[in-house]
Amino acid sequence: MVDLNKLIFKIGSDTAFSILARSNELIKRGKDVINLGIGQPDFPTPPNIIEAAVKALKDGQHGYSPSAGILELREAIAEDFLKRTDVQINPENIIVTPGGKAVIFYTLMMFGHPGAEIIFPDPGFIAYKSMIDYTGSKPVPLPHRMENGFSFDADELLSLITKKTKLIILNSPANPTGGVVPYKELKKLAKGLENFPDIFILSDEIYSRIIFDNNKHVSLKSFSQIKDRVIVLDGWSKTFAMTGWRLGYGIFPKKIFDYAEKLAINCHSCVNLATQFAGIEALKGKQDHVENMINEFLKRRDFLVEHLNSIPNIDCVKPKGAFYVFPKIKKDNLSSKEISNSLLENKFLATVPGSSFGKNGEGFIRISYASKLENLKRSIELLKEFISE
Numbered sequence: 001m002v003d004l005n006k007l008i009f010k011i012g013s014d015t016a017f018s019i020l021a022r023s024n025e026l027i028k029r030g031k032d033v034i035n036l037g038i039g040q041p042d043f044p045t046p047p048n049i050i051e052a053a054v055k056a057l058k059d060g061q062h063g064y065s066p067s068a069g070i071l072e073l074r075e076a077i078a079e080d081f082l083k084r085t086d087v088q089i090n091p092e093n094i095i096v097t098p099g100g101k102a103v104i105f106y107t108l109m110m111f112g113h114p115g116a117e118i119i120f121p122d123p124g125f126i127a128y129k130s131m132i133d134y135t136g137s138k139p140v141p142l143p144h145r146m147e148n149g150f151s152f153d154a155d156e157l158l159s160l161i162t163k164k165t166k167l168i169i170l171n172s173p174a175n176p177t178g179g180v181v182p183y184k185e186l187k188k189l190a191k192g193l194e195n196f197p198d199i200f201i202l203s204d205e206i207y208s209r210i211i212f213d214n215n216k217h218v219s220l221k222s223f224s225q226i227k228d229r230v231i232v233l234d235g236w237s238k239t240f241a242m243t244g245w246r247l248g249y250g251i252f253p254k255k256i257f258d259y260a261e262k263l264a265i266n267c268h269s270c271v272n273l274a275t276q277f278a279g280i281e282a283l284k285g286k287q288d289h290v291e292n293m294i295n296e297f298l299k300r301r302d303f304l305v306e307h308l309n310s311i312p313n314i315d316c317v318k319p320k321g322a323f324y325v326f327p328k329i330k331k332d333n334l335s336s337k338e339i340s341n342s343l344l345e346n347k348f349l350a351t352v353p354g355s356s357f358g359k360n361g362e363g364f365i366r367i368s369y370a371s372k373l374e375n376l377k378r379s380i381e382l383l384k385e386f387i388s389e
C-alpha cells in the first residue's frame with residue numbers, strides 16, 4: 001500500500017464522466033444510447049472563435065503568457081462583465097484559468113483546512129464537496145429544495161454560519177437543477193453577511209448567460225456589502241461550447257489575488273496562448289451563435305418540462321437557467337442511483353442520479369438537454385415505458 005496523504009481518499013469523482021464511459025462501452029457493443037448525462041453543449045464552437053485560435057498559432061503565439069493571462073483578454077473579460085452585470089472590475093483582479101474548475105481548486109486551496117467549515121449547495125456541482133473534503137474542511141450542505149425552485153433560503157444559509165465558517169460556495173444558474181436564485185434572496189443574503197465580514201463567497205456564475213424567461217443574471221459581485229470578498233468563477237465552456245478548450249477565469253478580490261496567482265504559477269503556469277486569443281474573439285466577436293444556442297435550449301426545456309410532467313410519478317419544475325432539468329421520479333422504491341442505472345442498462349438512456357449531487361438530490365435524476373430535440377422526444381418515450389413497466 002502506498003503511503004499517501006489520507007485526504008486523497010476523500011476526493012470524489014464526477015459521476016457524469018463514469019456514465020459517459022459506460023455509455024461509450026454500450027455504444028461499442030452496438031447499442032443505440034441516448035446520452036443525456038453529460039453537461040456540455042451539443043453545438044460546435046463557433047467558427048470565428050476557431051479561426052482566432054488558428055490565426056494566433058499561425059502568427060507564432062506559441063510561448064508562455066503571464067500567469068494570470070494576457071492583458072488583452074483580461075480587459076475583454078472586464079468589459080464583458082461590465083456589460084452583463086453593471087459591475088466594474090479591474091482587469092488586474094482577473095486570473096485566466098484552464099477551465100472554471102481551476103478556480104474552485106485554487107479557492108479551496110486558500111480557504112480550506114482542517115477546522116474550517118465551508119457551506120456549499122446540495123444538490124450541487126460535485127467538485128465543490130469533493131475538493132472541500134480534500135482540504136480536510138467540514139462540508140456544510142445548504143439545501144436547495146424543489147419547492148423553492150431549487151434556490152436556497154437566505155435565512156437558512158445564515159443560520160448555518162458558525163465561527164468556523166470560512167467560505168460559502170453558491171451557484172446560479174445551477175448545475176444540476178437549473179435553479180436561479182431570486183434577486184430578493186441574494187439581497188437578503190448580502191445584508192445578512194454584513195454581520196460576518198471575514199467570510200468569503202465563491203460565486204460560480206458559469207451558466208450566467210444561459211438564463212431564460214427574461215430573468216436577468218445578477219452577479220453576487222454587484223452587492224456593495226460583500227463585493228470585496230466575492231470570488232467570481234465564469235468561463236467559456238458552456239456559453240461558447242468550448243468545454244474541450246479549457247478556458248475559464250476567476251475574479252479574485254485584491255486581498256487574496258496574489259495567493260491565487262501564486263497557485264496559478266505553481267500549477268498551470270498559464271493557459272494555452274492560442275486559446276486565450278480564441279477567448280477574446282468569443283467575448284468581442286459576433287454573438288449570434290450564443291443567442292441561437294440559448295433559443296434552442298429554451299425550446300428543448302419547454303418540451304421536456306411539459307412532457308415529463310405528463311408522465312405519472314414524474315414531477316418537474318421549470319428551470320430558469322443552465323441546460324438541465326431535475327425531475328423528481330418515483331419507481332418501486334428504487335433509489336435515484338438504481339433508477340439511473342436501470343435507465344442506462346435497460347433503456348439505453350443515460351442520466352445522472354440526483355444523489356450523486358448530494359443527499360438532497362435523492363429522489364431526482366439530472367437530465368441534460370444538451371442533446372437534439374429528436375433525442376429528447378425518444379427519451380420521453382423511454383421514460384414512459386420505464387415508469388409503466
Ligand SMILES: Cc1ncc(COP(=O)(O)O)c(C=O)c1O
Pocket residue numbers: 039098099100101102125171174175204206235236237243247248
Ligand atoms: C457549476 C459548474 N461550475 C464549474 C464547471 C466547470 O467548467 P469548466 O471547468 O469546463 O470551465 C462546471 C462544468 O460542468 C459546472 O457545471
